């Protein structure tokens with residue numbers, strides 16, 4: 001492996017990096033444990049290890065780019081969520097963040113339930129042995145075929161997302177001679193992201209049925225009259241990467257208000273309330289996520305208080321974390337290729353993947369961290385932008401970060417916190433081969449989703 005530094009790195013005193021990296025960290029060799037999965041550490045030679053295995057060995061055996069998932073960390077996070085919410089509440093892992101048969105098995109073993117939102121996710125869940133009653137089916141446009149499969153399989157709940165769907169699901173259930181347990185997804189007029197939430201007067205988006213204008217109350221009215229449906233509760237999901245509980249507070253208050261209205265009008269006390277997912281994780285050192293037990297306590301207190309005020313029995317609470325469970329448990333390992341210093345700007349570091357394995361930066365302007373992981377370095381920090389190999393100038397993996405100035409082609413760098421919405425949103429752009437997901441635990445590494453091959457590409461291309 002070549003260790004020669006590229007010629008004279010650029011000076012970048014005039015460039016103010018955007019986002020989190022206003023200044024280089026004191027020591028680039030120190031890994032901030034907040035953004036790395038729990039078993040990640042540096043060994044005596046300075047190379048990063050996960051689950052007791054050095055990254056160079058992982059790269060050699062599995063190639064790059066690849067996602068390495070820390071199984072012990074994943075299981076520990078599942079247990080922490082299950083323990084925090086206890087026997088009187090339910091935790092549904094949002095499968096869209098990342099789903100595979102191994103993940104389903106681990107969820108099952110650790111006592112979590114599972115959200116799916118497509119026929120494909122449902123098939124994966126059932127195939128890996130998740131009991132149907134522990135599955136919730138979501139989506140704003142479920143096909144009749146998907147509804148039939150979900151009802152036939154006996155999923156524990158279908159979350160109804162529109163007036164048309166109320167009728168559709170009721171018809172399918174009746175035709176199959178079943179009574180399907182359902183929740184109604186409402187939009188509460190709150191949109192939450194990271195540190196603030198926005199109260200929105202009208203709901204200009206595709207999900208759910210608005211509380212505003214009495215629409216959600218009308219949806220409840222209709223659902224209660226249909227024989228094929230057993231309406232058990234109300235569902236609300238307000239956003240993503242949320243740190244501040246204030247949005248959940250407003251959401252819970254408005255959902256409980258609806259429960260009180262339903263009781264007053266129909267004499268029915270709905271027994272469930274689902275507050276959705278969206279809990280934030282640390283992508284950079286600047287993020288401070290809450291622990292599951294703090295979240296459980298905060299949500300439990302809010303719902304209990306609001307129900308007492310409305311003289312309602314406290315319903316059974318459920319939550320649907322996706323990112324908060326799987327996000328921190330994986331990193332993407334890349335090999336450094338072309339390094340292009342742009343005088344007075346920054347250095348572009350190209351890796352062997354890009355927007356095909358992580359679309360989040362291009363799609364949401366997401367922030368990530370990055371570290372040199374095949375060795376340590378005492379070189380000066382260099383302002384970099386980590387970019388992929390795709391034919392698109394927006395193909396950015398990490399917008400602004402610092403790496404050592406002696407970075408060289410062949411070095412391995414890793415981007416932490418890529419467990420959620422990276423492999424699950426991966427594409428074949430430029431006929432890229434989607435990377436494998438490798439589970440690492442106690443000195444053993446096992447492929448749970450294999451790398452795509454050019455044969456896979458040609459097999460789909462039927463000529």
Ligand SMILES: *Cc1c(COP(=O)(O)O)cnc(C)c1O
Pocket residue numbers: 094096097115138237239240241276277278279320321322323324420
């Ligand atoms: C996406 C989604 C989630 C999970 O969101 P995270 O940000 O991954 O926690 C949960 N519930 C619903 C309805 C969703 O659409």
